[in-house]
Amino acid sequence: MSEIILRLDNERYISFPKEGSVYSESIKEDCPYCADPDCYANCDGSAGDVDGLESEEQMYDRKVINTAIDTVESLLLALSEAGVINLVKDNEKIVEAVQITLDALVNHVEGE
Ligand SMILES: [Zn+2]
Numbered sequence: 001m002s003e004i005i006l007r008l009d010n011e012r013y014i015s016f017p018k019e020g021s022v023y024s025e026s027i028k029e030d031c032p033y034c035a036d037p038d039c040y041a042n043c044d045g046s047a048g049d050v051d052g053l054e055s056e057e058q059m060y061d062r063k064v065i066n067t068a069i070d071t072v073e074s075l076l077l078a079l080s081e082a083g084v085i086n087l088v089k090d091n092e093k094i095v096e097a098v099q100i101t102l103d104a105l106v107n108h109v110e111g112e
Helices: 044-048 056-081 091-110
Strands: 004-007 013-016 023-025
Touching: 004 091, 013 056, 023 056, 056 091
Parallel strands: none
Antiparallel strands: 004 013, 013 023
16 A cells, blocks of 8 residues: 555644554654654753753643554554555545544643
């Protein structure tokens, strides 16, 4: 299969580059120090937090959101591989569902 993309807007998308593989671009929240979404107090800036850019609570929320986004990606991949959804044919509907899911996720985590 060739790469399939679920494009949420100009910057954010979920890509399925080949069978059994998924990654997202600009959907996860980045570490404010090093811009790596998978950094949680690992880089020099965040470990020392000299600039006070991210509190421990903000980092925790970011981790919850990013982990949930990983889960959404894995679920989409699994549903696609099981033949339950068709990423090409159902692209528009899946994008809509992902947007609703991400909105609910952020509201839930940051609205606590
Ligand atoms: Zn970092």
